[in-house]
Amino acid sequence: MRGDTVRVDVLGVGFDNLTLSEAAERGMELLHAGGTHYVVTPNPEIVEVCRENPAARAAVNGAALVLPDGIGVIKGAAMLGTPLKERVPGVEFAAGLLEKMAGEGMSLYLLGAKPGVAETAAERLRERYPGLRIAGFHDGYFQEDGPIVENIRQSGADTVFVCLGAPKQELWMAKNGLATGARLLCGLGGSIDVFAGTVKRAPKFWCDHGLEWFYRLCSNPRRLGRMMKLPVFLVHVRRAGRRK
Template identity: 80%
Template sequence: MRIDVLGVGFDNVTMEEAIDRGMELLHSQGCHYVVTPNPEIVEVCRENPAACRAVNGADLVLPDGVGVIKGARMLGTPLKEKTPGIEFAAGLMERMAREGMSLYLLGAKPGVAKMAGEKLAQAHPGLRIAGTHDGYFHEDAPVVEEIRQSGADAVFVCLGAPKQELWMEKNGPATGARLLCGLGGSLDIFSGTTERAPKFWSDHGLEWLYRLCREPRRIGRMMKLPLFLVHVKQEKRRR
């Protein structure tokens, strides 16, 4: 049973359980996809029914960020722990590498996915990079066909929310991959183009503040966090 936070149902799992589930999906027939909503994406889902459908239709919905954890606790339905998408991806790749599985990287600016692929192949011996494509494309069909031809077991879809969730919902089965994961700006971090918040900041739930200090232009997006908490308080009173 999922934990409802403002209309988005989150799977109540630890990181290890999430990775176990990801591997189960990789070994299952058919196509599956994983999403990693943070408070900003939850707010998008409140306003966008199509995005909400795509997020809730995922086979695994992981809370990316302390805001969702706090919101669930305020509503009296606590989640076990935050499961950041980038850490889930790292754990999944480690397991995939042991089995010689293949991964396709989709998203980011031209050249970034290729750079990320080279670094990930070095970091995870045994992991095969089936191919890469930047996120600057206008037609889905050629990209979908390229992924299908690559024979990738999994695809990291890093197109930003809600585009990546809608893309996976629409195109997932046609790619031939068994698992797609929506991971936002992860390719920038995997490539070294962007630094992730240091451990102290992430351990104290301050990754958002670190990113804001580094990129002040994100202030508009960051304002969704207090709005999310306002909506959680309203929902708590309603319940």
């Protein structure tokens, strides 16, 4: 299910052109649609991975909802003459979805992060979203998919937040989503750490001005290698724009 919108192509990745509130509404539509669906939230780094990895590109484009998490994606789409409405950060999409899920008494399974973090996140989410049911949780340190898939299936979770890092989480959802029995799976990177409070988001000013990436770099200089994907991404966008 992809709604009635035409996806915006950015270097081979098709993004759904939605606002944050529209994305949360679409997520709920998927939850009520029947079957199993998954959501991905690519940033420029993931788009670059998709350029080089056909399996990752297929997994990302195979999602029912592809949301632009990263100001670089927004700038890239504008440079290509196909602007997107706005950036849709994965953690904010998740928060909007959880609020709606809590209102309907739906259940959530958390998969990812270091041991103990998902449990802390679950406790905090219970407090923040009364009505939300926590079906279960598991850290991201596992060797075989089978036991995890079965655990999720047995939990009866409506939604699974899959936070294993890209492109592992996208490939995992594409491969295992249907077998989990969940109606919606969302690839959300480090969101479990944010919900647990072990990682803090940038202050509002930085987020509002598209500088969250810079704040994260200042907070953790070891991210520099990953951040270098952004200028590479913009160079590739410029080249693609010239070929149009």
